[in-house]
Amino acid sequence: MRSPADAVITRSVVIGRASRAGFIERALRAASLALVAFAIWRVVGAGAAGGTLRVRSSSLAHDVRSLESARDAALHVDVDAMPSPEDRDALAAVAHAGTRVTWSAATIPPLAAVAVRSREPGGPVRISVASTEKVAVSDGLAALDSVTAAGAAQGASLSVGAPSGAVAAGSGAARTPIGIPAGVALHPVLLIGHAGWEAKFAAAALEEQGWNVDERVFVAPTADVTQGAIGVIDTAHFSAIVALDTTLGAVGPSIVRFVREGGGLLLLADAANAPSIRAIAPARAGTKKTAALHAFDSADPVNAMPVYPLESPRGDIVRLTTRGATLTSAARREGAGRVLQIGFDETWRWRMQGGTDAAAAHRAWWSRMVGSIAATPIPAVDEAQSAEGAPLARLIGALGPATTVEPSASEPRRLPAWLFPLLIICLLAEWGSRRWRGAQ
C-alpha cells in the first residue's frame, strides 16, 4: 500500500508530464499556424511588391498556376524546351493581363515544317522543313528520315508514302507536330487523242501509277477506241482531262465547261491549238522543234523531247518551265479549274529509250502533271497541328522577340515540397499528444 507521501510525489510527476505535453502541443499548433501563414504569404503576399519572376519553359506546366495568380510586374522565361501551345497561350494571356513577359533561348534553333499531300493515287505526303540545324522527322512508329535544311531560305523536303500516327519534326530542342492532310478520293482521268504511242504510254503510265483512266482514242473517222464508260464530262465523273493533240472532236465545249466548274485540263504538245479550247489555253502552240533524242539518259530527260513552244501567252499565266528562251510549260486558272499546257511531245520515248529508271520516272512525271491540276475535294487537315508548323515563329508572335535575362529576376513562388508534409506531421503530433494524455 502506497503512503500519502508517495501519492503526492506521483501526482506531481503526472502534473509535470502534462505540463510538458501541453507545452509541446502549443508549440506544434504554433508551428502549424506558422506554416499555413507562410504558405499564404508565399502564394499571395510576397509578390505584392512586383518583382521580376524567372521561370524555365520546361517547368511551365508546374508554374503556370502560380503565374496566373501572381502579381509580378515582369516575368522572364528561359526557353530550354519549346513551350506547348497551351503554355504559350497562357504566357500570352499573362502578358495581355498586364505583366511584362520576356523570354530568352540559347539553344532553340528556328524550325518550320509543313506537309502537303499530293493529289495522286496513294497520296504521297511531301514534308518540307526549314531550320539552321539537322531536322529529324518521325511518325508514330519510328524515325522516317533526317534532312539537313542548311540555308534556311531553301530548306529541304522529303516524300513519305503513308505515315502512321502523329508525325513530328525535331531540330535540337525544338520540336513541332506536323499536320498531315487526309487523303482524297480521285475520280478517273479522261485521256483524249489520236491512236499512237503517246496515248498508249500516257495511259499506261497513269494506270501503273494507280490512276483510273478512261480513254477516247480516235482510230478512224468512224471509229473510236474507248475504255471505260465515257458519258457526261463533269467533275462528278472525272478529276482531269488529258488532251494529247488537237483531236478533241465534239467534246471541246464540254471540256471548257468542265474546267470552269473546277476540273483540271492538261494540254500536251499542240493540243492547245484545238479551236474549241483555244479560249482557255495558256498559250498557242508554235511550230514543233526537235530535240536531241539521244540525251534521254541525261539528268534532265524532259528536255530531250521535241517541243511545241508556247507562243503568244496570255497575261494571266504562270510560267513554269523554259528551254533556253523557249517557254515550254505554263498554267492558268479558268473559272474554278486549272489548265496546264506542256509543249513536250513524244514523252513515250523517255520510257522506252531512257535509262534504267526511265519507266518509273516517266510514270511519276505523268502522275505529277495530272495530279497538279486534278479536281479533288479539299483535303481535311488538323488545323491545330498545322498551325504549329513553326513553333519558334509562333512564340515570337505571341510574346515578341527574345530578350536578355532580367538582372533582378527571382525564382517563382512555388510552395516548397516539404511544407505540407511538415504541416501534416505537426498536426498529427499535436493530435496524438492530446489523445495520449487523454488516455492516461
Next chain:
Amino acid sequence: MSDFIFCTAQYDSGDWDSAPLVPANLIDSIARYTSISVAPTGVTVPLGSTELFKYPLAYLTGHLPVRFSELERRNLREYCDRGGMLFVDDHNHDIDGVFHKSAVEELTRAVGPLKELPNTHAIYSSFFKFEDGPPATTHELNGWGDNLVHKHLLAAMRGDRIAVLYSSKDYSSEWGYHPDNKRFLSVDNTKFGVNIVVYALTG
C-alpha cells in the same frame, strides 16, 4: 504526234527477211482503214540494238531455226518490260517445224512462257471484229504445213498486256503480196494485221 513506223526485227540466226512484202501490205491496210498517222515505209532493226526501243511494235518471222544471242535475249526482255510488243509469226505453219520449236523455246527463255490467248481477247475486237478468234489462213485451210487449223494464238503477258504475240498460222505467207493485189480479194485478209497494230497502239 509521231508517225507509226512498221518495224521488222532482224535477228542473227535464221531468215528474218523471209516475208519482205508483209510490211508494205500492212502499212497499206493501216492507211486504208484507219486515220493513224503511219510512215509510208517500214524499218528493219536488229533485235539486239537499242534502236529497237524506238519502235514499240516489232514483227518477227522466219522459216529456219531461231537462236537469239544473249544480247538479243536481254534486249527483248527489256523491250517487253518497258511496254514494247513483239509479233512473231511462224512462216512454216508447222508446229513440229524447226522455227516453231526453236522460236518458242527462245521466247520462253527471253520473256517467259507462251500461253493460249483466249479468243475473246481485246485484240480480236480492237478495230475489226473477229468473233471466232484469229482468222484462218488459206495455208491452214488447204492443208499445208502441219495440216492443222490453229484455234488460238499464243502470248506472253506483262500484266494484262500482250508483250509477245505468237502465231502458228503463217500470216507471213497470207499477207505476203503486193498491196495493189488486194483488189482481187473479196475479203481483205490483212484486217487482222490492222487489229494487231491498233491493239499495240491502244492496248
